Amino acid sequence: MMMLAAIPYESGFPIDSFLQGVAARLKRRGLRLGGVVQHNDEACGEGCMAMSLEDLANGKRFPISQELGSGAGGCHLDAAGLAAAAAAFAGALAERADLVIVNKFGKQEALGEGLRQEIADALLAGLPLLIAVRRDFLPAWRDFAGDDWAELAADETLVERWVLDAARQAA
16 A cells, blocks of 8 residues: 555645545544644735644644735745744654645645655655645656555545555554
8 A cells, every 4th residue: 555645636626624624534533643734814915815834733833924015916935934834744753643644745845845855754754644736736746756656536535544544554
């Protein structure tokens, strides 16, 4: 069984709330989770969401959006917030989490930055890892991950089944 699974999704699909729901269900089952899920809170200015990453082990949130001012058409990813969130992965490795969830493989990871190293560290440690990948980033994802990953549909029951099987195998 593959210890890495990705959920490809189309732009506009509510992947953040989907992963929050999956994480909540897995926690209710008693699984020890590591990694992060994204929350999109209130709007910050015009066209910008207040984004944060939640450490699944302890609930701590790290703001990752940076408002660019009134003339901007959006917001910018705050690299300092993303770096702080990366600390969530150290705990997952040290505590041997049953599953590591990464909110997504996105632009920063495609560029060789973001949470890319943390993803690799979790896999090298033999921990099952679940990640979301927007379809337009699939070529970069394949360059990074190769062929040794399972593609999962955004279906809670299917994802939960994969997680339980992967966690059993990793134990």
